[in-house]
Amino acid sequence: MPSTVTASQASPGQQPAGSSNALDRFFKISERGSTIGREVRGGFATFFAMAYIIVLNPIILGSAKDMYGHQLDGGELVTATVLSAALSTLLMGVIGNVPIALAAGLGVNTVVALQLAPRMAWADAMGMVVLAGIVVMLLVATGLRERVMSAVPAGLRKGIAIGIGLFIMLIGLVDSGFVSRMPDAAHTTVPIQLGADGHLGGWPVLIFAIGTLLTLALIIRRVPGAILVSIVVMTVVAVIVNAVAEVPSWGLTTPTWPGNPVATPDFGLFGQVSLFGGFEKVGLLTGCLFVFTVLLSCFFDAMGTILGVGDEAKLMDRDGNFPGINKVLLVDGFAVATGGATSSSATTCFVESTAGVGEGARTGLASVVTGGLFGVALFLTPLATMVPSQAATPALLAVGFLILAGSVKDIDWGDFTIGVPAFLAMTMMPFTYSITNGIGIGFIAFSVLRLAAGRGREVPVAMYVVSAVFVFYYAMPALGLT
Numbered sequence: 001m002p003s004t005v006t007a008s009q010a011s012p013g014q015q016p017a018g019s020s021n022a023l024d025r026f027f028k029i030s031e032r033g034s035t036i037g038r039e040v041r042g043g044f045a046t047f048f049a050m051a052y053i054i055v056l057n058p059i060i061l062g063s064a065k066d067m068y069g070h071q072l073d074g075g076e077l078v079t080a081t082v083l084s085a086a087l088s089t090l091l092m093g094v095i096g097n098v099p100i101a102l103a104a105g106l107g108v109n110t111v112v113a114l115q116l117a118p119r120m121a122w123a124d125a126m127g128m129v130v131l132a133g134i135v136v137m138l139l140v141a142t143g144l145r146e147r148v149m150s151a152v153p154a155g156l157r158k159g160i161a162i163g164i165g166l167f168i169m170l171i172g173l174v175d176s177g178f179v180s181r182m183p184d185a186a187h188t189t190v191p192i193q194l195g196a197d198g199h200l201g202g203w204p205v206l207i208f209a210i211g212t213l214l215t216l217a218l219i220i221r222r223v224p225g226a227i228l229v230s231i232v233v234m235t236v237v238a239v240i241v242n243a244v245a246e247v248p249s250w251g252l253t254t255p256t257w258p259g260n261p262v263a264t265p266d267f268g269l270f271g272q273v274s275l276f277g278g279f280e281k282v283g284l285l286t287g288c289l290f291v292f293t294v295l296l297s298c299f300f301d302a303m304g305t306i307l308g309v310g311d312e313a314k315l316m317d318r319d320g321n322f323p324g325i326n327k328v329l330l331v332d333g334f335a336v337a338t339g340g341a342t343s344s345s346a347t348t349c350f351v352e353s354t355a356g357v358g359e360g361a362r363t364g365l366a367s368v369v370t371g372g373l374f375g376v377a378l379f380l381t382p383l384a385t386m387v388p389s390q391a392a393t394p395a396l397l398a399v400g401f402l403i404l405a406g407s408v409k410d411i412d413w414g415d416f417t418i419g420v421p422a423f424l425a426m427t428m429m430p431f432t433y434s435i436t437n438g439i440g441i442g443f444i445a446f447s448v449l450r451l452a453a454g455r456g457r458e459v460p461v462a463m464y465v466v467s468a469v470f471v472f473y474y475a476m477p478a479l480g481l482t
Contacts, residue, residue: 023365027097032315032362039099041225042361043369046101048231048392049355052175054381055252057081057104061345064113066122067281072269072343078381079265080344086374088335088347093367096328100309100353101370102335107434108297109345116278116290124278126340128287131275132294133337133346139299140329144462149303149329151460154320155415156442157307158407159422163429163438164308165403168351170430172396175389176208177251203247204390207238211394219358219398227358227395234391250388258382265378269343289481294336296473297436298346302332304435305349312403313357351435355395358402417453421446440470 024030029039058077065071085103092100108129116125139145152160173179178200179192195201200209211234218226238255241247279287306329310322317323332349339347356366377383413419425442429435447467450459 027363027365029363029365034360034362036365037224038360039363039365040369041228042099042356042359042366044373045225045228045231045359045395046099046350046353046356046361046366047370047373048228048387049352049395050101050103050350051377051387052252052389052392053085053103053106053350054078054082054377056106057109057344059252060106060109061113064117066117066125067120070122072122073266076266076268077344079267079378080269080342082374082377082381083265083267083270084335084339084342084344084347086371086378088331088338089367089371089374091334091371092328092331092349093364093369093371095364096331096367097324097364098306098310098315098328099313099356099361099363099366100306100328100349101356101367102332102347102349103374104339104344105298105301105346105348107301107436108294108348111293111297112345115293119286120278120281121274122343123272123274124281126343126345127273127275128278128291129294129340129346130273130337131291131340132298133333133335133340135291135295136299136333136336137330140326140333143326145299145303145329146325147462148466149307149325150321151462151466152307152443153418153446155411155418156422156425156446157311157320158410159425159442160304160439161308161311161407162404162422163426163442164304164351164354164435165400165407166426167400167429167433167435167438168354168396169400170433171351172393172400175251176393177202177204177390178208203241203245204238204250204388207234207241207388208390208394210234210237211391212397215394215398225359227355227398230394231387231391234394235387238388238391239386250390253386253388255386255388255391258386261380261383263379263381271341272343273341285481289476293473294346296469298332298336298348300436300439301434302329302349304429304439305351305353306332308351308403309349309353309357312354312406313362315362352396354399354403358395358399417446417449417455420449440473443467444470 029036058074058081062072062074062077081104088102092098092102112125112129116128177196179194180196182188182190182193195205211230214233215227215230218229223229235255239257242255310316315322335347339345411419411422421442424445425438428441429438443463444467447459447464450456
């Protein structure tokens with residue numbers, strides 16, 4: 001992110017923490033040009049940007065039934081979601097030392113709820129998630145996962161980072177209600193529209209619009225904590241508006257002060273896992289394909305997020321590599337398995353971590369703060385979920401722009417074998433609403449175009465292998481393997 005537009009980096013009179021401080025030495029805060037204040041603000045900003053998962057994940061998983069007609073309890077799902085996010089994010093901060101937060105992965109939870117659970121018991125489905133996490137850790141231990149990431153050329157990495165920026169912008173627009181999906185009954189090829197009915201209206205959209213302008217204005221003015229300040233201010237405004245005006249719906253989260261902000265966590269789902277029971281229900285081949293589907297989504301969603309956040313936080317070395325990446329990847333694999341063990345679905349790296357990076361976060365201390373806030377949310381879930389998406393999502397638009405501005409100039413657009421794959425990766429992520437799809441299409445295009453240009457020897461073997469895996473993945477429905 002360019003320092004000329006990053007509010008937290010340009011704060012006057014703010015110096016990096018002293019190197020004699022034990023906390024500074026452990027997290028390398030001043031070494032990375034940050035301060036404890038920036039890390040704390042970044043941790044708060046990331047938490048508020050992704051706190052919606054506390055509400056959304058239980059809705060997605062709780063609305064589905066397994067083959068026996070059983071549904072997961074909503075209260076237990078809230079605890080499971082928060083617990084896995086807290087534990088995984090704390091480990092990422094302490095072990096990985098990167099400002100990347102983790103929680104139940106969107107997309108993966110839908111696969112678990114709609115593909116796995118209807119064909120087996122919930123414990124069997126979560127067992128397959130645990131197995132996928134174990135496979136991820138094995139890939140890290142053998143060095144294969146790092147090899148795949150190292151095989152991605154710099155230009156394509158930038159395209160992936162930009163795609164993530166565009167993707168989180170679209171997430172912000174959709175979650176805020178600024179744009180919405182066109183109903184199928186409209187019989188149109190246009191997928192989304194402005195507002196809920198083709199034009200803007202209502203208090204929630206106004207809160208989002210004002211919040212976006214406020215966030216950008218604070219960034220331009222280089223106000224310390226610009227993103228966090230905007231989230232807090234607009235949450236207060238939303239609470240007031242909701243109290244004095246008639247608002248039909250705020251979406252997932254209604255901004256009201258909870259009567260009792262304290263809630264007792266329910267750990268009833270913890271450990272309700274059967275590692276191999278699903279194979280007895282669907283057979284060995286189908287079971288392996290289910291694990292493969294979960295694995296592929298977790299593997300490349302996390303890869304894209306890690307590369308995007310790492311690049312934005314300036315954690316890459318001169319050769320474009322991510323020092324200490326194995327620790328980060330190992331924690332991510334452990335998080336996938338943890339999500340299955342708690343029955344919250346696979347836990348993975350969240351792209352909303354860029355909200356914290358936008359506040360200047362550069363180290364794992366920000367993740368420790370975010371993880372700590374999730375830990376507090378175990379007992380204060382009503383308070384943690386009072387921030388409406390309309391107050392938090394303006395951060396995603398602002399950070400999306402900053403990612404785009406900082407990366408687009410570093411792609412060699414004159415080399416079509418890089419420019420076209422980068423373009424496809426960055427556009428397919430928002431257009432298909434999937435980081436994994438963007439990466440897959442970009443990888444395939446890169447391999448094919450380099451071959452077509454007579455430069456096939458310049459493509460690492462790992463890239464060919466992964467491209468072939470993606471081709472098989474996309475062909476699975478046509479082959480009757482899903």
